[in-house]
Amino acid sequence: MCPGGYVVPATSEANAVVTNGMSQWQRQGENANSAVVVSVRPEDFPGDDVLAGIALQRQIERSAFQRGGMSYAAPAQRWEDFLLNRATTAWGKVKPTYRPAAAMSDLNGLFPAFVSESLKAGIPLLAEKLSGFADGDAVLTAPETRSSAPYRIVRDEKGESSVGGLYPAGEGAGYAGGIMSSAADGMRSAEKICVG
Numbered sequence: 383m384c385p386g387g388y389v390v391p392a393t394s395e396a397n398a399v400v401t402n403g404m405s406q407w408q409r410q411g412e413n414a415n416s417a418v419v420v421s422v423r424p425e426d427f428p429g430d431d432v433l434a435g436i437a438l439q440r441q442i443e444r445s446a447f448q449r450g451g452m453s454y455a456a457p458a459q460r461w462e463d464f465l466l467n468r469a470t471t472a473w474g475k476v477k478p479t480y481r482p483a484a485a486m487s488d489l490n491g492l493f494p495a496f497v498s499e500s501l502k503a504g505i506p507l508l509a510e511k512l513s514g515f516a517d518g519d520a521v522l523t524a525p526e527t528r529s530s531a532p533y534r535i536v537r538d539e540k541g542e543s544s545v546g547g548l549y550p551a552g553e554g555a556g557y558a559g560g561i562m563s564s565a566a567d568g569m570r571s572a573e574k575i576c577v578g
């Protein structure tokens with residue numbers, strides 16, 4: 383979810399749209415851009431099997447594909463329209479920069495209600511520290527569903543999984559989310575393997 387500008391496609395999966403809020407080199411993009419993360423707990427998953435979190439991701443990503451007109455456009459909405467639960471019909475002073483395209487939409491129907499409610503509660507708080515963050519014309523582009531793995535490959539105190547010699551670490555194994563925590567987990571895992 384990106385109130386601002388530059389987001390990129392983050393998956394090549396068919397019939398799914400996933401974005402990644404990122405800053406361009408030297409932060410010279412047309413708009414300021416940032417991802418807004420909402421906590422999703424296992425009890426929010428649509429089931430209790432081990433891959434239920436992935437099912438939720440896929441449900442949102444496929445819905446985004448549909449809402450974007452099945453052309454890999456990302457659904458997007460003005461912040462004011464999101465607050466008022468109405469689809470955007472015209473951009474304001476902030477123009478989306480997402481490629482291949484941003485499709486005017488109502489993101490309230492894309493997310494589970496608790497996600498929309500969290501965003502509506504959280505973004506105004508961010509705006510108290512970051513001027514303009516909750517401007518009515520700020521653009522939300524969605525979804526960024528791959529910020530961390532919704533499962534964990536279990537490892538023992540030596541960092542080894544139930545498959546001997548396999549040491550799950552980092553984001554894809556479910557022990558980190560982002561650059562710093564992935565790097566720290568990788569270092570910790572390597573130390574355990576080296577020291578024993």
Ligand SMILES: Cc1cc2nc3c(=O)[nH]c(=O)nc-3n(C[C@H](O)[C@H](O)[C@H](O)COP(=O)(O)OP(=O)(O)OC[C@H]3O[C@@H](n4cnc5c(N)ncnc54)[C@H](O)[C@@H]3O)c2cc1C
Pocket residue numbers: 390392402403404551552553554558559560561562564565568
């Ligand atoms: C566009 C983009 C922007 C991002 N921006 C940010 C940001 O601003 N801040 C932030 O904190 N995080 C950001 N992230 C997330 C961050 O990049 C990841 O959280 C982090 O890189 C995960 O580290 P990792 O070591 O767990 O996995 P990776 O960095 O994905 O490393 C996994 C490695 O395993 C290799 N590999 C995969 N399969 C095999 C195999 N079978 N055999 C051998 N090697 C294999 C891969 O080639 C890769 O080198 C961004 C991600 C993207 C895509």
